[in-house]
Amino acid sequence: MAPNAPQHILIIGGGICGVSTAYFLATHSARAASTKITLLEGTKVAAAASGYSGGFLAKDWHGSATADLSAMSYDLHADLAKQFNGKEEWGYRTVDTLSIETDATRKSKKSSPLPWLADGLVHSSRSLGSHSTTAQVHPRLFTEFFTKKFLEQPSTELKIGTATSLTLDQANQTPKSVSYTSENGEKQELEIDQLVIAAGPWTGKLSEQLLGNKIGGKLAVQGHRAHSIVLKTQQQLSATCLFTSMTMADGSAGEPEVYARPDGTTYICGAGDDEPLPPTAAKVSPSQSAIKKLHKQAEALSSVFTPEEKVEVVAEQACYLPIADRGRPLVGKVRGVEGVFVGSGLSCWGITQGPGTGKVLAELILEGKVRSADISKLAP
Structure with a gap:
């Protein structure tokens, strides 16, 4: 195990971005065997836009800030469909x-x-x-499928609950624990050292709640x-x-x-x-x-x-x-605190960009740099 390998990574949000991040973290070759990964979702997987959106995918309809991520993620959709029979499992097809x-x-x-x-x-x-530039998926089926694939990996779990607070290690300002309220109303706590916020439209409110206005207020997503x-x-x-x-x-x-x-x-x-x-x-x-x-x-x-x-x-x-209030997605490491990442604010392109967002966040967390796409203009 690498000396700086994460011990416990928590992803908050069970939509396509959160689930994709969890899946690519769990299957990444650089993941240490001892690294635990938990996905925390407030109600159920694909409970929001990832369960009720149309699933339209476009490769080259995007502005300069997201063009590279979108093209990579579009091709990633095709690769995943080929690998896991996406045509039958989640209705993937070109259109x-x-x-x-x-x-x-x-x-x-x-x-x-x-x-x-x-x-x-x-x-x-x-x-x-x-058919070479546009495609579609059933987003709920996609998200549910990769939740299952994530949970097939060792040291992974899905918890249903609502995050309420984050405690930082005072020595190095890294995540120490997250408190949450479980689905039966019990107060629970998870010891962690890495955190990913992928809570869709609730990202802004949650970020302020966990990180305070000075840091979390900059992650404004409505x-x-x-x-x-x-x-x-x-x-x-x-x-x-x-x-x-x-x-x-x-x-x-x-x-x-x-x-x-x-x-x-x-x-x-x-x-x-x-x-x-x-x-x-x-x-x-x-x-x-x-x-x-x-x-x-x-x-x-x-x-x-x-x-x-x-x-x-x-x-x-x-x-x-x-x-996102700033007009482009938030994908990357959160400034002002160590070990906290965000993937949110993808607007109507969340399904197109979701798998790619998960992949680049996994690279950033486990390798320290992003290899698959240029997300420099999306830094929080």
């Missing part, structure tokens, strides 16, 4: 991606770009991505609520993701995103708002008016989403996207 403009107030003379879109509805269509519905159609739809700009028959507008999945369901999302972030993922609930709007838009887009075509409503839901 075509289109931007379409529809207007129900006037008939289009253009032919429909897809057989399941109504003739005369689509006024313009252009490609945003192909939540923005987005809504979605999942519909199962009688017709199997093509492997296509749509980004739409719709004008309805009554003149109202909308921009729902529509992701056809290989299991016969279609994920349709949009209608975000600024409802305050609740204290836990278990308290998240959708706005019924926003859900109603998505159903209206889906039915206007294609008859396959109508009751007449016997569409089945699988889910009506909401989640909070983790948005």
